[in-house]
Amino acid sequence: MKSVFQITYRWFLPLACLLLGFFSITAQAEELSIMSFNIRNGRGLNAPDVDLERPAEVIRQYSPDIAGLQELDRFSKRCGNRDIPADLGKAVGMKSFFAQAISFQGGAYGVASLAKCEPIRTYHVPLPGKEERRTLQVLEFPTFVFFNTHWSLTKESRLASVEIIEAERKKFTKPIFLCGDFNAFPDSEEIQKLMSTWTVISPDAPTFPANGPKIRIDYVMTTLKKDAIKVESAEVLNAPAASDHAPILVRVRF
Numbered sequence: 001m002k003s004v005f006q007i008t009y010r011w012f013l014p015l016a017c018l019l020l021g022f023f024s025i026t027a028q029a030e031e032l033s034i035m036s037f038n039i040r041n042g043r044g045l046n047a048p049d050v051d052l053e054r055p056a057e058v059i060r061q062y063s064p065d066i067a068g069l070q071e072l073d074r075f076s077k078r079c080g081n082r083d084i085p086a087d088l089g090k091a092v093g094m095k096s097f098f099a100q101a102i103s104f105q106g107g108a109y110g111v112a113s114l115a116k117c118e119p120i121r122t123y124h125v126p127l128p129g130k131e132e133r134r135t136l137q138v139l140e141f142p143t144f145v146f147f148n149t150h151w152s153l154t155k156e157s158r159l160a161s162v163e164i165i166e167a168e169r170k171k172f173t174k175p176i177f178l179c180g181d182f183n184a185f186p187d188s189e190e191i192q193k194l195m196s197t198w199t200v201i202s203p204d205a206p207t208f209p210a211n212g213p214k215i216r217i218d219y220v221m222t223t224l225k226k227d228a229i230k231v232e233s234a235e236v237l238n239a240p241a242a243s244d245h246a247p248i249l250v251r252v253r254f
Contacts, residue, residue, distance in 0.1 A: 031253050035064035036179035036220050038071050038245035045244050050079050054242040056091040062249050067114040068148030068179040074098055075107030085112035099124035099137035111137050113148050128157040145172050149180035158190040176223040183217050202248045203234045211240040220250045229254040
C-alpha cells in the first residue's frame with residue numbers, strides 16, 4: 001500500500017517541473033520599446049532652422065529602448081557642420097549610431113539609431129535609389145537585431161531594397177525588428193513582398209504628414225510570428241511640430 005508521501009511525491013514532482021519550466025520561460029521574456037521617427041534633420045514641419053529640441057522632446061517623453069531615425073545630417077554645411085546624431089543622442093541620454101547613405105555638403109546624410117544599450121556590432125548595407133542612394137542600418141544586440149532604413153521614392157529601387165533586406169535577414173537566427181520610412185503604401189507590391197516573411201507590428205494608421213496624417217508610409221516590423229510576440233501597445237504619436245512625419249512607438253514582449 002502506497003503511503004501518502006509516495007502519492008504526494010508522485011504528483012508533486014511533475015507539477016514542480018511544469019512550474020519551473022513556466023517560470024523559466026517567463027524569465028526569458030524580454031520587453032522592448034521601439035520608436036521609428038523621420039526627424040527631417042531637426043527642422044520641424046515647416047521650419048528651415050535646425051532645432052533638435054523638437055524631436056528630442058518627443059524621444060525623452062516616450063523614452064524608447066531603441067529608436068530608428070531617418071533623414072539626418074552629419075558634419076554638413078546645411079546643419080552648421082554639426083554631428084546631428086551625436087548631438088541628439090546627448091540631448092536624450094542615449095547612445096547614437098550613424099549610417100551614411102550619401103556624401104552631402106562636406107559631410108554625410110543618412111539614418112541613425114539611438115539605443116539605451118551598447119550593441120554587439122553595427123554596420124550598414126547600401127540600398128538603391130534613383131534620386132539618391134539609400135541605406136539599411138543594422139545593429140546586433142545579444143537577444144535581437146535591429147534594422148533601420150529609409151527607402152527610395154521610386155518603386156523599382158524599393159523592390160530591389162526588399163531583396164537586399166531579405167538577404168540580410170537570412171544571416172540572423174535572432175529575432176529582427178525592422179523600422180523606417182518606406183515611402184510605400186501598405187498595399188504596394190514592395191510592402192506585400194516584405195509581409196510574406198515579416199509581421200507588421202506598428203498600427204494600421206496614417207503617419208504622414210504629421211499635422212494631419214493621411215497616408216501610411218512608416219512601419220515597424222519583426223521576423224517573429226504572431227504567437228511568439230505580444231504587442232503591448234502600438235501608436236502613431238501626435239507630434240505635429242517636431243517633423244513632417246509622425247513618430248511611431250511600439251512596445252512588445254517576446
